[in-house]
Amino acid sequence: MTAKDRRHQQVIKKIRQIMTDINNEIMTYQRMPVLVVPKIGYDNTVWSDEKKVLTIGTKTVQISPDSTKKIPTFAQYLVMANAIRQLLDEEMESTIRGMYYATLSTVGDEKNKQKFWNSQENSDDAIKALELLTGVPREEFSVTSKPKGMLSGPITLRVGGDLIDCNLGSRATSQLIPTNVRDLEIVEVKADFVMVVEKDTVLNNIRKSGFMQKYNAILMTGSGEPDRATRMMVKTLNEEWKKPVVIFADADPWGLGIALRYKIGSESLSYDSERLVTPNAQVLGMMFSDIYNYSIPEVARLAATEEDINRAFDMKKKPWLQEKQWQKELDLFLQNKEKCELDAFFKHGFKYLAENDLPQKLRESGLI
């Protein structure tokens, strides 16, 4: 048995255990089975001051067919569990969307037809719940999502069996970060540090400018909200390869939120922070104060929406944003009600961001 097989066997064993328990509950004890799943979300997310990451709390949700509302959910979890078992038995791999389709069906008779899933969101939730029920991350189910993350720079990866040098001389494109991390291995890292930016457009701009070569950096982006593979990659580079990580995102509450995903984790994935979060990463920009320090012209600033403001108020109360620096930044935002995208630096010239702003920030932080 290969290692891979053994891992599969183990997941299958766990799924079977869940099924057996439910069967026993009904057949032997004659009572309604209950699945107890840790609750996901902000009210079950705990800030660990010691580790500086978000972790999951102790609240749980009980999923049992004894409640009308939960009957469908209970069935969904079991159907998904069986589908994952089948996927592993067949040694196949699937995206989360694939799992949605594989388990799609209609429920009910002619008169009362219902969809088994209302949308893919439901099936994604079921997969999450199974991660929690089995204690196994999604990748171990051979269930992945569409790759979003990209990287570029002096780093060599082995994807499947192929060696890939991401230090692409042509500067033409970036390497996608595969979502199935089991297929991925970092072979060599020559860079001095890792720079994560929020969006791929900014990443492309910086790559074209020759910034990577000049400062010997790896450039990464999660294309907005980073997926798990991107977060894990950042963590590995930082913790296993001891490369400092800096993060640049837009100067708005969402941007700040995305930057913090890498650094402290997120509420919806707080149960997996141990694998995903890089507490040592530094969020360098773009700060709200940068709008004024770098004199971004008024035309390039955007008015904050009501949603932005609400979110900023929300963030101000979060225990992980109590440091003076963050409070000051948020106050500044709430006072001026202006936000700004990294792209706004293009107003100063296309190379300004890569040649002036970023180096200065990096110097300030002592990285170069």
Added chain:
Amino acid sequence: MKSKVALKPKDSSIRSRHSSTNILQEDKRRLIRYDRKAESEFFVDNSALAGFAGERILYMSVRELIENSLDSCETNRILPSISVSLKLIDPINDMWCISCTDNGVGIPAEKVPAAVCSFLTSGKYVEKQQRGLFGVGLKMIAAFSSKDTDHPLRVWSKSPDEGTEYYFELRTDIGTNKPITLIKKALKETESSMRGECGFKIEAILRARLSPITKNKIYDYINQTSVVNPYSHLVFETDEGKVVFNRNTEILPKPAIEVLPHPADMDLKTLKKAIINFMNQKTTLQGVLCNRFQKLSSDKAREIIGLAGIETKPADKYDEHELIRVVNICKQTKFQAPNTDHLSPIGEEILTAGMTSENVIVTRKDPNPTEQSRAQLSLKALKPALTAYSSKSGIINNRPTIVECGIAYGGDINSFKLYRFANKIPLLYDEGSDVAREVMTEVEINKMGISKKEVKEQFSNQESKSDRAIELLPIHIFFHICSTKIPYKTAGKESIASEPELKKYMKSCLTDLYRKVSAQIRRELRVKEAENRLRLYNHYIPLIINAISGSIRINSKSLYDTFSKLAEKHINGEMSDNHAFKKIISTPNTTESKGLTMLEGEGLERNPDFINKNIKGTKASSKNKVKYESNKRRSKKKVLTNDQITMDSFNKSKRKEK
């Protein structure tokens, strides 16, 4: 309405056919001519005024004939037996034969031709509630038949005073509004078709088209008529078949009695008419007032004349200037509320009988269509599980008005429907702009003791288009408004305007009704809830069993049986607290679940142990947890809401991703 100013060239061209045709040719300057037009011609030219427009000719004909029959029976408190037939006799020329037979009072023989053919000759011009008001319907049928066909109108009539049945063949002379009697004969006993002491039958050929929509409207009309007239025996026959609505009660509604006008409603016309009708040499104005108007005592009449400041003389000697002062004083004076003897509400007993025996006409297609096979008509009884009735009366615009409201719920009723009646006539068109629709929307469903949320949970399905909670319920709501002056919105008399006063009465009536049924509806809702739940189990248990049997080896059949029994028991509430719930699987402690690093498998070696330990641990401790779990269950509701909040915020944050 008796004369019409002809202004439009179109009108003059029509007229030129039967008046002198030379004028236009001789004089090139167009003269405006003032002609008199016969009532019949006016109504035929403006048939839409009476609702006889294009598509609706057959619908209106059925309607007018049935309403005439019902009115005719009710006049003498006869339990109505009515038979209507509508058949296509010549498909190429769209010729239809419509006939209607009743056991009403008929029409005295010498009045028949005029009553059938001459417009504005009617027994309906009295101050009491009747279905028909204008007496136009029958004449329209006669005129259309004369206009479009060469067939005579065939009429059989037997009035109780005469005791002989007469047969007529009639046509209308549209140009003069006069009947043409082709045949009139008294039938011998052997030739007589009527068994009872009186009756009326009419048969007319009409040229018309019938679209499926209008056809359904006719069926709907018959249905609804049978609901508010459960004391009538109604037979309806078409090319598609024949249905019989049996008499469901012997009770007749309180008859409407003609009343005197109310003084608050007085105007110059009413006053002058009262004087002329009551006049003899010695009559004083005071006498006219207190004898020809209701709620006016002799003292009050004197007081009014005094206030008007006019001298005493015989009533017909006053001029209009004097009379208008009397009218003005009457408008300013307060009188007792008008009496309601001229109104005839349906009444609780009758409407309840109608609602409990509600039938719908079902068109059934032949499963093995042959050349002769046609859709067959049949009746389906709805047998509602509960009905309720409520009524309110009051004065709206000086006219007494009675609002009645009924609810029928459940049974084989499977969707919401609003029934509107005005003076016992079903209103079928233009529901959207009717006051009843507004009332429905404005009275909250929670008056019924149930919440919108509950209703939506139990009743909404993909077919339901409306998101109004009340429209998801299997409920029929009936509104009946009776008054001698219904505030119709349009000339077509299909919807009632939203008069604030009327609306207020309707709302309070409906609210009252909601309260009455609340306890029962709640019970029904609970039954429905249990049904839904059982259905949910029936749908989901097979999925659950499949999932389990896909992963482990089990006896699917016996798991299915046990699970189903468990579910049923659970629904029946037999689940006692002793059956504690057990936690099956606890979650791994996240701090321990570390180890699946991305690149190397070393952490995995730890995992099997960890998993085994974890599940064992759960099992071992589960017995101790039992009590705790069952306690926790009681606070389940709270957990649920929390869970929802969590998922919401989770989804929200997802949407925000760029």
